[in-house]
Amino acid sequence: MALLQIEHLHKRFGALAATDNLSLQIHRGELHALIGPNGAGKTTLISLLSGSLQPDSGLIQFDGRNLLQFSEATRPRLGLVRSFQITSVFPEFSALENVTLVLQSQQGHSFRFWQVARNEFELRSKAKEYLKQVGLDQKSEIPAYALAHGQQRQLELAMALALKPKLLLLDEPMAGMGPEESLKVVELLQQLKGKITMLLIEHDMDAVFSVADRVSVLVYGHVIATSTPSEIRKNTEVCSAYLGEHEIPVAN
C-alpha cells in the first residue's frame, strides 16, 4: 500500500483547470520527483497536499488516512511536511530558534508561559543536530534574515526535517541556489533517501535525474507519465511536452 495515494484529483481556478484528473502514487521510502513545464500545476498540487487549498473533487489517501479531513495546521502532525518554494522562515529568529520552535511544536501545545524557552537545553541540542545535518551548525545564532539565500533554504530544510516527516514535500529546494550550494542539497537528499519518503519538485534536471528513484511528468495538471529516470528520458511524449519549454534532458 502506497504512502501517498492520489486519485482523480480536480482543482479549477475559474476557467483554468490547474489540476485535472490527477492520479499519483508515492511508495514508502522512495524519492519521487515531479517535473513538468511551468504552469503545469506542480505548486498547486503541493498546496492541495499541504491543505492551503481544497480540491474540487478527488481523493487523497495518506498513510491509510483520508487526508482531506485534516486542516492545514494538523497535517504536519500526521507526518506530511512541506518546504516552501519562496523561502519562508521566521526572519527575526536566529537559525537555532527557528528549528527550536519547530521541535517545541512537535511536543504538543505551547501553552507554557513561565519557563524561559532558550533555557530548554535538550530542545536546543536536538535543534543543533538538525542544523548540523543541513550544514548550518556554524550559523546557529545568526538571525535568519541575515543568512544568505542558500543558507535560508538549508534552514528551511532543517525545519522540515525537524518535523520528522513521513513524507517530505520539497517545492524547488534548490531555487536560486549557487551550484556548490545546490550540490550540498543534492548530497543531503542522497543521505535522506531511504530514511524519508520525499516528493521533489525541481527544475534542475541534472539534480532530479541524479537523485530520483521515480519521476512523474505533470502537464496541464495531469500526470502523463511515471517511471524510472532512464525510462522517462526515452519517453517521446515527455520530450514533446517540453519542446520549447526546457532543453530535453540528456544523459548526465
Place this chain on the structure above:
Amino acid sequence: MILLIEQLLNGLQFGVFLFLVSAGLTLIFGIMGVINLAHGSLYMVGAYAAAIGMQLTGSFWWGLMMALPAAAFTGWLVELVIIRQLYRRDHLDQVLATFGLILFLNELTTICFGRAPLFLSLPETLSISVEILPGLLYPLYRLLIIGTGLLLAFLLYLLISHTRVGMLLRAGTTHREMVEVLGVNLTLLNTGLFVLGALLAGFAGALAGPLISVEVGMGENVLILCFVCIVIGGLGSIRGALFGALLIGMVDTLGRAFLASGLRLILPLEFADSIGAALSSMSVYLLMALVLIFRPQGILPVLGRVR
C-alpha cells in the same frame, strides 16, 4: 405607512450622504493602501469654505462652489506633504500621522474661525417641502441630496468601470506593481485620486452645512461612521462603499425611528426608551461586527485582493 416611506427616504438620504464621504476614503485605501483619518477634516474644510463663501457672497451657491477648490487644494497639499510619505508605511504609521494631521487642522481652524459654530443656511427656494405623495411632505433639499448623491455615485461608476483611468485604478487596487510596470505615473494617479476623494468629501461637507452644525470636530463624527460603511462594504470597492453606506443609513435611521416604539410593546416604557436608545446607538457597530464575523472581508470585497 406614510411614516415608513418617509423614514425609508430619510435612510436613503443619510446613506447617500455617507457614501459621498466614504467613496474617497475607500478609494484612497483601496488604491494607495492609506488609512486616512484626516479625511473627515477635508469634509470639515468643505463645510467651512462653504460657510465663509456664503457669508462673503451672500449666496449659498457661491459657497458651494467655493467648497470644491478649497477642499481640493487642501487635499492636494496634504497628499503632497504627508500622505505621499506614507504609501509604503504600515497602517499604524498612517493612523498615527493622519491623527496628528486631524489635531493640527482642527486647531488651525479654531484659530482662524473661532470656536463658535459658523452660520450656513439654505436659500428660500430650497428650504421648502414638496408633497411627493399625498400626505407626505418631504424637504426639497433632502431630495436634492439624494439626487446629487446618486448622480455622483453613477458618475463614479462610469469613471471606474468605463474609462482608462478607472481601469488603471481597478488594476491598482489588485496589482499595484503591474500598473507601475505599465509605465503609468502612479504618483500622479495617486495625487489625482486623493484630490478626487477630497473633492467628494468637501462637497459632502458643503451639502451637509445647511443641515448640521458647522464646527470644529464635525469631521470626526462622520469619519468613524464612514469607516464602518466601507468596512462593511468591503474595503477599496466603490460598489461596496455605496452598499455599506446605504445599509448603514437605513439601519441607523430605521433603528432610531422604530426601535424604541417597538420595544414599548414588549417592555415597560422606562426600559423601552433607554434600552431602545442604547440599542439604536449601538446598532451600526453591532451590524459591522456581525458582518465581519460572517464575512471577514466585508460584503462586496475587491476580488483577488487579500489584506
Place this chain on the structure above:
Amino acid sequence: MLGVGFLLIGFPWFADWLDEPYLVSTASRIWIYALAAMSLNLLVGFAGLVSFGHSAYVGVGAYVVGILAWHQYEETNFLGLPGTLEGFISIPFAMIVSGIVALGIGSLCLRTRGIYFIMITLAFAQMLFYFFVSLEQYGGDDGLMMMAGRNKIPGLDLGEDRQMYWLSLVALGLVTWFLRRLSMSRFGMVLHALRQNETRLKAIGVPPYPYMLVAFVIAGALAGLSGALLTNHMEFVSPDFLHWTRSGDLLIMVILGGIGTWTGPILGAIVFLLLEEFLPLLFQEIGLYLFSEHWRLVFGPLLICIVLFAKGGLHALVFKQMKGVHGAFAN
C-alpha cells in the same frame, strides 16, 4: 536598570525636593497608562494584532472597581453580591471581568485580520462605550464617583498620593516583568512567530487561533488592571475612559515609544502625557500664548514628524539601535 528602579521609587522625594508634590500624581497617572500601553503592546508588538478598542477593557476594569465601591457606599447588592472597597477583592475581580469580556470579544474579532481587525475591535469598543453611557444606575455619561475614597489595601493608605504612586509603579514593574518572562516562554515564541509569518506557523503544525485568543485575554485582563488603578487614582470613573480617542491615545503611546520594545510603551506614555500636560505650560512660560492655548497646533505635527523621521519611535531614538522584543532573547 536597578539604578533607574531606585530613582523611580525615590521619585516622590525628588518631587518634594523640586517642591512640586503634584508631580507624584502626574507620575502615578503615567505609570497607569504605561501599564495599559504595555498590555496593548502584547497584542500590537508581539502578536502583530492591531487592536483599536483597547480602552474598552481599561474601562470595564475601571467600572468594576467603581461599581463595587458604589454598592458598598449605597449598601446595596450587585447581582446578589454586596459591594466592596477592599482592593485585593475588587482589583483582581476587575482583571477577571475584563479578561472574560476580552475572551468573548476576542473569540469573534480574531476571525478577521489587518484593517478589518482594527475596525471590528473598534466596533466592540464603541458598543461598550454606548452601553456605559446608557447605564443610568451608574451615572451614565456623568460617570461614577468613589464617594468613600480609594480602595482599601491592608498595610497601605491609598488615600495618600505617594502610596498610590508606589502601587502603580509596582504594578507596572510586575506586569513588565511578567510580560518579559512571557515573551521568552514557549508561548511567547509562538506569538513572535505569529507576527513574523503566520502561514509558516501553520506549516509547522501550530494553529494560531488559540494562541492569539489567549494573548488577547491576557492583554484584556492587564488593561483591566490599569483601569482598576485608574479608577482609584481618579476616585472616579466615566465613559470617557472608553471613548475611542482613548484607544487612539494608547496606540499612539505604543507607536510613539516603539512598537514591540520593552521600554517603548513606558517612554511613549511618559512623553505623550507630559507633552499633553505641560506643553501648554511651557509655551506660557516662554510667552507664546497663542500656542499655550492651541498647543495641539504643535503637538499634531510633532506626532507626524515622529512617524516620518523617527522610525522605531523614541525607543530607537533613546537606545540608538532598533532592538525589538525578539532581541530580548536573540542574545
Place this chain on the structure above:
Amino acid sequence: MKKLLQTLFGTLVLGMGLANAGFTQELVKIGMVTTLSTGGGYLGQDVRDGFLLAVEEEDGKLGGIPVEILVEDDGRNPVNGRQIVKRFLDRDRISILTGVIFSNISPVVAPMALKDGIFYISPNSAPSTFAGKKCHENYFVVSWQNDTLHEAAGMGATELGYKKALLVAPNYQAGKDALAGFKRFFKGEVIDEIYVKLGQNDYAAEIARIRAAKPEMVFQFLPGGMGINFLKQYSQAGLMKDSAMVVSGFSADIKILNAIGDAGSGIISTSQWNHDLDNAANQQFLLGFRSKFEREPTLYASQGYDTAKLIASALKATGGKVLEDKAGFREALKAAEFASVRGNFRFASNQHPIHDLYIREVVKKNGQMQNRILRKVATGHQDAYVQECGLR
C-alpha cells in the same frame, strides 16, 4: 530614560522659576479649569472672558485685592481636569477654584478642592448631588442648578398655554435630568419622549416621528452642536409653524442663534439673564464686553462676570483674607452683596442661587437674530434639592 526625565523636569523647574518669580504674598490666586477645546469650547471661552473682563475693570484687582487668574483647558476630559486641579492645589496653592463647564468634570474636581479646604465657586455646571445630599459649606454656584432652566421651560410652556408637548434629549444623565426638570413644572400632557444618541448628526428620523405625533410644542435639550443640527433640520422640515420650539437657555444662546440664522426665529427659550435686562450692572457688562471682545456675550459670559463680581464682593469684605479667614470669607460669599447682571440674586441654604427666571423669544432685529424677553416666569426661584442639603 533617566536623562529624559531629568531634562523634562529641568525645563519644568525653569518654567516654575519664571512663573513664581515676583509674586507677593497678598496676591489671591484663583484657579480656573475650564473647557476651551472640543465642541463645547466657546462656553469656556465666554466664561473665561466674562470673568477676566471683571478683573480688567479693576485692572488686575477684584474688590481692590490684586488677584492672579490661572486659566487652563481640561479638554472636557475628567482625567486631564484632575491633573490640572492637582497642580493648582499643590503647586500654585490657589485659594479659589472656578471655571468648570461640564458636569462630567465637576464631580472629579469639586471634591478635590473641598477636601483641600479651598473654595469652589461654579460659574456653570451644578449637578444635583452637590445641591442636595453632598452640598458643602465651601461649595457655591453662581449660575443655576442644572435643572433650573429646564424647570423654567416647563413653567414657560405652561404659561404660554401649551397642552401637548413632545420631549427630545440625548440618552444620558444630563438629558434625562433635563426632561425631569421640564416635567416637574409642566402642567400639560407629555405625548412622547425621544432619546437620541450622544453626538448625533442627522435627525431626519426623529423629525419624522415628531411630524407624525403632531405635538403643540417640542422641548429639546441637545447640547452644543447637536442642538444646532436639530434646530436647522427642524425648521428645514418646516415644523416651526406647526409645533413651537421651547428650549432652555443653553440651546438658544447668541452663538447658536448666529449659527442657525433665520431658522431660529420664533424659538422660545428660558434664561436667568438676557442682554435686554435693564439694570446698571448689565449695562456696564454689555458695554465692556462688546467693546473688549467685539462680539455679543452669551449667558455663560454673564455667569463668568457674575462669578468674578461675587468673589470681588467677598474679597472686599474680608480685605483679601480667603484661607486665613475661611469663616469670614464664607459669610461674605453667602451674603452675595454684589450687583448681579441678572438683577435680584441671593443664595439659598445650599448656596445655589435664588433668582428670577424669564422666557425669551428669538426675533430678528436690524439683521441680527437675538433673544427678546417675553415675560418673567418665576420670581425668587430656588432649586428642588435644597431640602436634601444639611446646611442652614
